[in-house]
Amino acid sequence: MRPFAFKRVSAPADAAKLVAANRNARFIAGGTNLIDLMKENVDRPDELVDISRLELTAIRRTLDGGVSIGALAKNSDTANNPLVRSQFPLLTQAILSGASPQIRNMATNGGNLLQRTRCAYFYDLGTKCNKRQPGSGCGAKDGLNRYSAVFGWSDSCVAVHPSDMCVALAALDAVVNVRQPDGKERKIRFAEFHRLPGDLPELDNTLSHGELITSIDIPKSNFGQNTYYLKIRDRASYAFALVSVAAAVELDKGVIKQARIALGGVAHKPWRCTEAERFLAGKKLDAAVLKQAAELAVKDAKPLSDNGYKVRLTQRSVERALRRAAKI
Amino acid sequence: MMQDDLRRQPSRVDGRAKVTGKATYIAEFRFPNMAYGYLVQSTIAKGKIRDIETAEAEKQPGVIKVLSHKNLPKLAVPTPAPDAIPRPFYALTSDEIRFNAQPIAVVVAETFEEARYAASLVKVTYDQAPHATDLRSVLGSAFVPGREQPDRGTPENAFAAAEFKVEAEYYIPIEHHNAMEPHATVANWDDGKLTVYDKTQGIQGTTGYLATAFGIDRANIRVLSPFVGGAFGAALRPGPNLIVAAMASRELKRPVKIVYSRRQLATAHGYRPESIQNIKVSADKDGKLTSIIHQAVHNTSAYENFSEGLVGVSRGLYACPNVRTVAKIARTDLQTPLWMRSPGVVSGIFALESALDELSYKLKLDPLELRLRNYADTDPETGRPFSSKELRECYRQGAERFGWSKRSPEPRSMRDGKYLVGWGLATGTWPASQAPASARVILNADGTARVESGTTDIGPGTYTTMTIIASEVLGLPIEKITFVLGDSDMPPTPGQGGSTTTSSVGTAVKEASELALKALIDAANAKEDSPFRGVAFDQLVFEKGSVAVKGRPETRRSFQDILKGHSESSVSVLHRSTPDAAERGKYVIASHGAQFVEVKVDEEIGQVRVTRVVQGTAAGRIINPKGAHSQEMGGVVWGVGMGLMEHTEVDHKLGRIMNPNLAGYHVPVNADIGVIETIFVPEEDKIVNPLGAKGLGELGLVGIPAAIANAIYHATGKRIRSLPITPDKLV
Ligand SMILES: Cc1cc2nc3c(=O)[nH]c(=O)nc-3n(C[C@H](O)[C@H](O)[C@H](O)COP(=O)(O)OP(=O)(O)OC[C@H]3O[C@@H](n4cnc5c(N)ncnc54)[C@H](O)[C@@H]3O)c2cc1C
Numbered sequence A: 001m002r003p004f005a006f007k008r009v010s011a012p013a014d015a016a017k018l019v020a021a022n023r024n025a026r027f028i029a030g031g032t033n034l035i036d037l038m039k040e041n042v043d044r045p046d047e048l049v050d051i052s053r054l055e056l057t058a059i060r061r062t063l064d065g066g067v068s069i070g071a072l073a074k075n076s077d078t079a080n081n082p083l084v085r086s087q088f089p090l091l092t093q094a095i096l097s098g099a100s101p102q103i104r105n106m107a108t109n110g111g112n113l114l115q116r117t118r119c120a121y122f123y124d125l126g127t128k129c130n131k132r133q134p135g136s137g138c139g140a141k142d143g144l145n146r147y148s149a150v151f152g153w154s155d156s157c158v159a160v161h162p163s164d165m166c167v168a169l170a171a172l173d174a175v176v177n178v179r180q181p182d183g184k185e186r187k188i189r190f191a192e193f194h195r196l197p198g199d200l201p202e203l204d205n206t207l208s209h210g211e212l213i214t215s216i217d218i219p220k221s222n223f224g225q226n227t228y229y230l231k232i233r234d235r236a237s238y239a240f241a242l243v244s245v246a247a248a249v250e251l252d253k254g255v256i257k258q259a260r261i262a263l264g265g266v267a268h269k270p271w272r273c274t275e276a277e278r279f280l281a282g283k284k285l286d287a288a289v290l291k292q293a294a295e296l297a298v299k300d301a302k303p304l305s306d307n308g309y310k311v312r313l314t315q316r317s318v319e320r321a322l323r324r325a326a327k328i
Numbered sequence B: 001m002m003q004d005d006l007r008r009q010p011s012r013v014d015g016r017a018k019v020t021g022k023a024t025y026i027a028e029f030r031f032p033n034m035a036y037g038y039l040v041q042s043t044i045a046k047g048k049i050r051d052i053e054t055a056e057a058e059k060q061p062g063v064i065k066v067l068s069h070k071n072l073p074k075l076a077v078p079t080p081a082p083d084a085i086p087r088p089f090y091a092l093t094s095d096e097i098r099f100n101a102q103p104i105a106v107v108v109a110e111t112f113e114e115a116r117y118a119a120s121l122v123k124v125t126y127d128q129a130p131h132a133t134d135l136r137s138v139l140g141s142a143f144v145p146g147r148e149q150p151d152r153g154t155p156e157n158a159f160a161a162a163e164f165k166v167e168a169e170y171y172i173p174i175e176h177h178n179a180m181e182p183h184a185t186v187a188n189w190d191d192g193k194l195t196v197y198d199k200t201q202g203i204q205g206t207t208g209y210l211a212t213a214f215g216i217d218r219a220n221i222r223v224l225s226p227f228v229g230g231a232f233g234a235a236l237r238p239g240p241n242l243i244v245a246a247m248a249s250r251e252l253k254r255p256v257k258i259v260y261s262r263r264q265l266a267t268a269h270g271y272r273p274e275s276i277q278n279i280k281v282s283a284d285k286d287g288k289l290t291s292i293i294h295q296a297v298h299n300t301s302a303y304e305n306f307s308e309g310l311v312g313v314s315r316g317l318y319a320c321p322n323v324r325t326v327a328k329i330a331r332t333d334l335q336t337p338l339w340m341r342s343p344g345v346v347s348g349i350f351a352l353e354s355a356l357d358e359l360s361y362k363l364k365l366d367p368l369e370l371r372l373r374n375y376a377d378t379d380p381e382t383g384r385p386f387s388s389k390e391l392r393e394c395y396r397q398g399a400e401r402f403g404w405s406k407r408s409p410e411p412r413s414m415r416d417g418k419y420l421v422g423w424g425l426a427t428g429t430w431p432a433s434q435a436p437a438s439a440r441v442i443l444n445a446d447g448t449a450r451v452e453s454g455t456t457d458i459g460p461g462t463y464t465t466m467t468i469i470a471s472e473v474l475g476l477p478i479e480k481i482t483f484v485l486g487d488s489d490m491p492p493t494p495g496q497g498g499s500t501t502t503s504s505v506g507t508a509v510k511e512a513s514e515l516a517l518k519a520l521i522d523a524a525n526a527k528e529d530s531p532f533r534g535v536a537f538d539q540l541v542f543e544k545g546s547v548a549v550k551g552r553p554e555t556r557r558s559f560q561d562i563l564k565g566h567s568e569s570s571v572s573v574l575h576r577s578t579p580d581a582a583e584r585g586k587y588v589i590a591s592h593g594a595q596f597v598e599v600k601v602d603e604e605i606g607q608v609r610v611t612r613v614v615q616g617t618a619a620g621r622i623i624n625p626k627g628a629h630s631q632e633m634g635g636v637v638w639g640v641g642m643g644l645m646e647h648t649e650v651d652h653k654l655g656r657i658m659n660p661n662l663a664g665y666h667v668p669v670n671a672d673i674g675v676i677e678t679i680f681v682p683e684e685d686k687i688v689n690p691l692g693a694k695g696l697g698e699l700g701l702v703g704i705p706a707a708i709a710n711a712i713y714h715a716t717g718k719r720i721r722s723l724p725i726t727p728d729k730l731v
Helices: A012-020 A034-039 A075-080 A082-087 A089-096 A101-106 A109-114 A165-171 A274-280 A287-297 A308-326 B003-007 B015-019 B055-059 B112-119 B135-141 B155-161 B203-214 B240-252 B345-363 B367-373 B391-402 B462-474 B501-525 B559-564 B625-644 B704-716
Strands: A005-008 A025-028 A047-050 A059-061 A067-070 A175-179 A185-189 A212-218 A227-232 A243-252 A255-264 B035-041 B047-053 B063-068 B103-109 B123-128 B164-172 B184-190 B193-198 B221-224 B256-259 B275-283 B289-300 B323-331 B414-416 B419-431 B437-444 B449-452 B481-484 B540-543 B546-549 B552-558 B570-577 B590-602 B607-618 B673-680
Touching: A012 A025, A012 A047, A012 A175, A012 A212, A025 A034, A059 A082, A067 A082, A075 A082, A075 A089, A075 A101, A075 A109, A082 A089, A089 A165, A089 A227, A089 A243, A109 A165, A109 A212, A165 A227, A165 A243, A165 A255, A227 A308, A243 A308, A255 A274, A255 A287, A255 A308, A274 A287, A287 A308, B003 B625, B035 B063, B035 B112, B035 B240, B047 B063, B047 B103, B055 B063, B055 B112, B063 B112, B063 B240, B103 B112, B103 B240, B135 B275, B135 B289, B135 B323, B155 B275, B155 B289, B155 B323, B164 B345, B184 B240, B193 B203, B193 B240, B203 B221, B203 B240, B240 B256, B275 B345, B289 B345, B345 B367, B345 B419, B345 B704, B367 B391, B367 B419, B391 B419, B391 B590, B391 B607, B391 B673, B419 B704, B437 B462, B437 B501, B437 B559, B449 B462, B449 B501, B462 B481, B462 B501, B462 B625, B501 B540, B501 B546, B501 B559, B501 B570, B546 B559, B552 B559, B590 B704, B607 B625, B607 B704, B625 B673, B625 B704
Parallel strands: A005 A047, A025 A047, B035 B256, B193 B221, B289 B323, B449 B481, B607 B673
Antiparallel strands: A059 A067, A067 A212, A175 A185, A175 A212, A227 A243, A243 A255, B035 B103, B047 B123, B063 B103, B164 B275, B184 B193, B184 B256, B275 B289, B414 B419, B419 B590, B437 B449, B437 B570, B540 B546, B546 B552, B590 B607
């Protein structure tokens, strides 16, 4: 890997300033993604700012009754936190379906949001990839795309966001708290945090260089135990999702007050199925409406040459996740 | 095998060293003043290197030199004509690109990281030529290497006339070995002598390869490979790491280490080739096979003819009067394939045993019954007897343990809650060969023994098995015996492939141990008062480090006592064993197995779990029961990988392997594996070798992918003829 300077900071403000000052600087948290990318020469920072000792690890109740999780809390600590477990079992389930125990012990929440795609072309310097090298072309679109997107892709990029945790956070309408290099704070709604590739696939999200994630707020909701995370993969564990679904329903006397459906492994960002959600709102709960919602969820899918199966698999997975969430 | 039975059996003698990190793998060896090499690989599949720009790389701190065909001296091997076949590949010796990710330069630096970073700065330009890597695109030029097999009987007529028949095509993608240990070499030239630590399955082959490449005498080469972290065939041919490390060390006059990165490893060695098999099988109404027509084609490289001959199983597995087999290969611009665990056989059996399963449904006959009705009591090809064949017993005991009689025949008829349950089976076989091999046995004056043989232990437990064999013959406890291997200075053996090491090296160890005991008695008899003078050797009992005349305990003398007065204070015997070719030639000699698989399928989401496997094995005498149990379990795990997930993905536009890492190339994890039971049926074989032991390291895998596919059909009614059976094929 490229030689780099290593700096450790103890205040969030210093971290943001240091990184903002150098285009080639990166925050490093758990390092489980960044180090891999550096070894493969996909990312070549010349300066690493170690934020792993920042006191941004708290997981606490927020004033509105939701939960705030620190950007530097470990994925495993987050999944196993009693507040998260009891109030947002969907998040626990999603985190625990990802990676391996060892990796989750290192991985942080902020790093999880910013992990980069696993598209094979992104990782292989011997191929074209607009995300890695803007303007070079997309190898996957007309190449091997069994793992690629079926929603929201563009001619320049068909990569998918690999996170499981983010799919749950998308369904839960989380809010990302960010500290800017100038010391100001800002909030980003989860739906606006990650972006679609468009003509700028090199940008995964809407953060500016040097902006530091400090925490993620999950607002109070009334889904209770009526949530479910379903992950389909090529082996039983330790594989990225072919398709995943985070489903949540709020029920009132057999009527669906509101529903949330977010998909993983199918788009450049966690994909919310808003039309299906609207369809379900106010409907009497039965198997038939869930099936219809699943059909709506994939209505706009645009499969590539090798990933038509994702459309079928997504539809069935949405239906099953909704049934599990609604416990019917 | 039951846990209780195993508990009392010897454990791995190298187990403690392995789990405590004391076992040293190639990447861990170092010489003083050693430099690190990192390979640069091509990004095109075919063409010529126009130029390699190294200025930027060579400016980096720590970089010593970038070496390539441009500045390395020629090897001693002649340059073959551009279209000669074979045209063995020696990395960094020409500007020709034969496959994508071919090693084309090496950056040598003071540290690994410096070398790796500089390697990313080497700029290569090419004159690209069109390539073809997709087997389907080159089928038109497929050919039979060597001679065509004549038909047995009249297969086409028999097939045409048959009432019950199946014709189907089966597909297996490229697969890679993905051993834990990467290919690696540490090379050092010193005063015209070359020493290498190299990951290899063949110490002698590696030595010979270096001797030829550099035009030096074998005596000036030492190859060491004390531990191998899994190889599965991947180290049966020397990798580019070997030749490049040796060239770089010679050039820079420093020891050089090269360790492949996981990403690079996909082209460090060959792979199981991509294959397409067409099978026709037919039977009469009693379920007797009337024809098998098995035609297969797989890819090879543009520069070598590699053939797995994967149709061989169709000639011998069942009694069938009319058989045609055709095995073709077709050229692709990928590197040459290589043997990968159970080469040829597992692929051929996937097709044959799937087709037989399909036929059983046409016949409405239990798949096990169909196999029994076509059981071959003698070799159907030659009429020769089997040296031993307890396959019937494998079927019987396996079926009983599995509960096969409770299987309901209709597809989709068995359930467990929301899961569809399927039961499938397949037959396995593997040739039990033996080759000449040597060993040295040294009995020391302190009552210990040292046994040496220049073989390797790629994981099956060779250290342990050889120790057990020596222990049995010498009458010495295992703790008193040190078995060493992995050094070209030790007695030569064949490479470790084809499940032949126990048979070949084990026989050498057994016979050398017997000769050592004879030499020990000779040493004893040098003294006047030896109680063994004039006693026939077979009247002596060797036990717990001592020897006595049978029935005369008062004659007992310990090995120490005997050797105390001995001038050399030790007995050393070097022995080369050779198979009894004449006797073996009268028989067909093979291991057999019956493999029963249960799957549970979550149909809606296409998820398959192999929940239970019973593996019935007939492999002669089982010398190392724990090791054998592990091997058969490992075979099942491998079969689950091959059946459900393993797949090397090639972008044919680029001619490039796109999942060269363990996140993209899936092998089973613990959660994928259910209950595995192994049964070793008793089998006596006086022909195979003096040990009576047959190979089993590959046998355990051969039927599993077919049995899984058959079980999936039984569960779902869907016949999947293309591996791996991933969720997308079931939804
Ligand atoms: C083998 C393997 C398998 C995996 N499988 C899965 C899986 O199945 N599902 C899944 O969801 N994930 C999976 N992961 C990914 C894993 O979840 C991520 O690697 C991890 O969450 C990243 O967190 P980190 O703290 O290690 O990030 P780092 O590697 O330290 O950083 C990642 C990126 O985030 C930036 N960053 C980190 N923290 C902050 C912050 N607070 N503010 C701003 N920028 C920041 C860094 O600059 C860097 O660019 C897997 C990873 C591996 C290696």
